[in-house]
Amino acid sequence: MAVPGRRHHGVYREPVVKGRSSTGSGRPRSRRGQGERLRAEVLDAVNRLLDDWGSDERLTMRAVAKEVGVAAPSIYLHFADKAELVWAALTDKYEQLAQQMRAADQQAAAAGARERLRAQVAAYCRFAHENAGHYRLMYEVRQPTADPARIGHHPSRLVSRGLRRALARCADEGYPLALPLHQAAHTLWTGLHGLVSVQHSLAINTPMTTITDLADGLVDVLVSTERTAGPGYPQSTEVDRLIAETVLDHD
Structure with a gap:
């Protein structure tokens, strides 16, 4: 059964439907035109993690991907490395x-x-x-x-x-x-x-x-x-x- 969509920290979070994701992340593969929304979700996740952890030491592309619910390679489509990711956020x-x-x-x-x-x-x-x-x-x-x-x-x-x-x-x-x-x-x-x-x-x-x-x-x-x-x-x-x-x- 699908979980209703919700807003978290002002950003819409897609409903998670088991079995739909080909990435194994629990999130459906983004359709064409959704790249900007994914980018916004990634930046929102970086802000949350930095605020929670108080430094960048634990912040990795994999940690951000897990927070958003995508595979880590999806993050690299938008950001070359961690510095670029944090600066953008x-x-x-x-x-x-x-x-x-x-x-x-x-x-x-x-x-x-x-x-x-x-x-x-x-x-x-x-x-x-x-x-x-x-x-x-x-x-x-x-x-x-x-x-x-x-x-x-x-x-x-x-x-x-x-x-x-x-x-x-x-x-x-x-x-x-x-x-x-x-x-x-x-x-x-x-x-x-x-x-x-x-x-x-x-x-x-x-x-x-x-x-x-x-x-x-x-x-x-x-x-x-x-x-x-x-x-x-x-x-x-x-x-x-x-x-x-x-x-x-x-x-």
Whole structure:
């Protein structure tokens, strides 16, 4: 007897009918046109498993296939390896954060480069505060190790790119940076992460205004409050060049 179809974590799960699957997985073979639905189910399963397990250590193509109810080769039709699989599962969350940062930046456009950067920083903190579960998956759950040549394609580039461009606008408008551009963006990003992750880890119920005040302090350390006559880019360093090698500044 077929088990009625149901929704799990917002994704429709097909009814399982014994004896119909040629894969031995308990799931009927996907009909033509169902590839996108399978892809969505796979990504949903990855999010669940990462959330349950807290790292990628137990996450394998076989484990994901078992969670979805398909054979492991079906996963490889959509994703080349585990890194690509996990990055795809988390992309929508990085896109959501990046979009909120862009919106805040645009709303502050009339106030100048420095205020636009502060608006992005505040949006980052609000997202982490209001979407703690998403943030944990994005930054506090171990993800697969990837070759350095691929790291620039990680979806987190959408977030770091926004901060880097905002810092560059500050320097262009005459607000000197305390560090070379790529190093400054990396330092700001990791500083913001440390700030919000401490709130999460220690369950500190800090008012959002206090969190954004602390984040503003990071901006003040990295971007001068005094405007100069020309661009404010410090000379590049070896650290800055190493970071720049991993940066993909376009899609």
